[in-house]
Amino acid sequence: MKEVRFTDQAIEEMHKHLVASYPHEGCGFFYGKIGDRKEVVEIREVENQNKTNPERIFEIAPIDYVKAERYAIENDLDLIGVYHSHPDHPAVPSPTDLKFAQPNFSYVIVSIVKGEVAATSSWTLNESNKFIQEPVFDNVEKQITNL
Amino acid sequence: MAKVIIPTPLRKFTDNQASFETNSENVYEAIKALSGAFPEIQKHVFDEQGQIRNFLRIYLGDEDINVLDKEKTSLKADDVLSIIPAIAGGKN
Structure with a gap:
């Protein structure tokens, strides 16, 4: 399992976006390079297309996924994964998160409690299609979450 | 040749290849050629x-093939097909 390491700027932008989305779930993609670690250098916000229950569900439009892959190729980056928030809920994957999870992708979940960041975690599927937690560090080696 | 963009999560099954080129005449044949080249x-x-899995969407350029001729949508040289997994979730 690889560490997921965000630059300070990338994690700040992600947290800022998700705090602004509260009490709705916010979502987006993150990009960087995958080597011994998953080095995240950039996040890009995407609109949550779920309009009936956005406090509990996020959906990304297919065309936004096409654009995300295109952006990665054009900028010589890896599309490392998807982030989303759990408003007033722990940063652990739900059955809905598992249902839609893709292999070989990182899923960053940020718990936003009363409008503030409470925890950040990252998950990926193992060979048995179960979520396992990936360590998340910022770029000064400080572990920001250890659930 | 038309190009098929492979979504990042499925690249572990294509030796990390991001795209696949094919002379296939339509969308279904192109996806079949891809799985012929990479059986995994x-x-x-x-x-x-x-049948192409129903939770996958296929786009030709910026258009969903469901508003074109679905799996029978013809391909021309320089067309770009994207395979798109459903991206969703939430605390629910």
Whole structure:
């Protein structure tokens, strides 16, 4: 399992976006390079297309996924994964998160409690299609979450 | 030749290749050619009945093939097809 390491700027932008989305779930993609670690250098916000229950569900439009892959190729980056928030809920994957999870992708979940960041975690599927937690560090080696 | 963009989560089944080029005449044949070249991807793109999995979307350029001629949509040289997994979730 690889560490997921965000630059300070990338994690700040992600947290800022998700705090602004509260009490709705916010979502987006993150990009960087995958080597011994998953080095995240950039996040890009995407609109949550779920309009009936956005406090509990996020959906990304297919065309936004096409654009995300295109952006990665054009900028010589890896599309490392998807982030989303759990408003007033722990940063652990739900059955809905598992249902839609893709292999070989990182899923960053940020718990936003009363409008503030409470925890950040990252998950990926193992060979048995179960979520396992990936360590998340910022770029000064400080572990920001250890659930 | 038309190009098929392979979504990042499925690249582990294509030796990390991001795209695949094909002379196939339509969308279905292109996806079939992809799974012929990379057999491990087959079960991720086709169901047991040999149909493209219904949770995958296929776009030709910026258009969903469902508003074109679906799997029978013809391909020209320089067309770009994207395979798109459903991206969703939430605390629910």
